[in-house]
Amino acid sequence: MDAAVQTKTFVEVSEVWVPEGDTLRLSGGDYGPMRAFEEASRRTSFARGEGLPGRAWAEGKPIVLKGFDGSYFKRTEAAKAAGLTSAVAIPVFAGKSLKAVLVTLCADDDTCTGAIEVWTEAEGLLMLDDGYYGAAKHFEWVSQHTHFPKGQGLPGGVWASGTPTLMRDLGSGYRFIRADSAGKAGLTTGLGLPVPRPGGETCVLTLLSARGTPIARRFEIWDARAAKVGSRGGAVLIDGLCEREGPLWTDDTQEEPRRVAAWQGAIGRVLGSGVPLAEPATQAAGHGYASLVALPIFRGDEMAFVVAWYC
Incomplete structure (x- = not known):
């Protein structure tokens, strides 16, 4: 697929900030x-505590910033010149140690629809901490008035399992509690991610993608837990979703589960370093993908999963 004719994506920019002593610097x-x-x-x-990445580091949870004017965002003029209007910062902790902060930035307009939500626990339920929804205003209102017990809906399911989860057909799936409003907003795919916090509190991030302005065109979940990959190490692909038919790799017809080793390709670099990637999708460019984000998810000090999305 020619990238020039692809639809606009919900996220315009992705970047990774890594700690060097007491300072976060751009990694890529x-x-x-x-x-x-x-x-x-x-x-x-x-x-620490400065700007959006520093605030996510200090608070130990994803932070949503829906507007830059008058805020603590440090690059407001440059963002305004680029047409960027909002951002979400996602800290990556291994135990209590910060590995990096992934920042995604969006450009708001009348047609940009999708959702990036942060859910946190309060009194035994997951409540919406904050979220960015673009033009999906009614769905935003519904979400603000919805809560999830453990095991219910996409956020509650991720909370119960501690596992990244892909959910299809949001507008018609009975498992998605907000199906009716999701269908009206054009939301089709949901990705739920457990986000470990250094204090052990529960936090779930959900990325909800619409057909017109998708968050990504392909999603993958790689399992790096020792019980899953065995003595061979690395990670094994356990779920994936693509907007179109056709393989990403030339040998996708292989019968065994797809595996990657540490430092093998983009996913392997995340496995080896423990740091997210956000970069042009060199390996997948021939299949119509222009960019790649790969996010590690830790359980304690050990990496458990890598979640990747291609645009």
């Missing part, structure tokens, strides 16, 4: 054509 990112914003980012660093 995918900025598309937004070169001026990329240059502004490369000249920027964040102390």
Whole structure:
């Protein structure tokens, strides 16, 4: 598929900030054509609690920033010039140690529909901590008035299992509690992620994708737990979803589960380093994908999963 004719994605920019002592510095990112914003980012660093990445580090949970004017966002002018209007920062902790902060930035308009939600526990239920929904205003209202017991819906299911989960057909699936409003908003696919916090509190991140402005065109969940991969190590692909038919790899017809070893390809680099990736999708460019984000998920100090999405 020609990237030039693909539909616009919900997320415009993804970037990774890594700690160097008491400071977060840019490790890499995918900025598309937004070169001026990329240059502004490369000249920027964040102390703990400073700016959006620093705030996510200090609070130990994903942070949603729906607007930049008058906020603590440090790159407001560069973001405004690029047409970026909102952002979500996702800290990656191994135990109590920060590995990195993944930041995704969006451009709001009348047609941009999707959702990035943060759910936290309160009195035995998951409540919406915050979220960005683009043009899906009614779905946002429904979400603000919805809560989940453990095991119910996409957030509750992730909470119960501690496992990343892909959910299809949001508008018609009985497992998705907000199916009616999701269908009206055009939301089709949900990805739920457990986000470990250094204090052990429950936090779930959900990415809800619409057909018109998808968060990604392909999702993958890789299991890196020792019980799953055995003595061979690495990770095994346990779930995936693609917007179109056809393999991403030339040998996708193999009968055994697909595996990657540490440092083998993009997923292997995340396995080896424990740090997220956000970069042009070099390996998958021939299949119509322009960018890749790969996010590690830890259980305690050990990596348990890598979740990847391709745009």
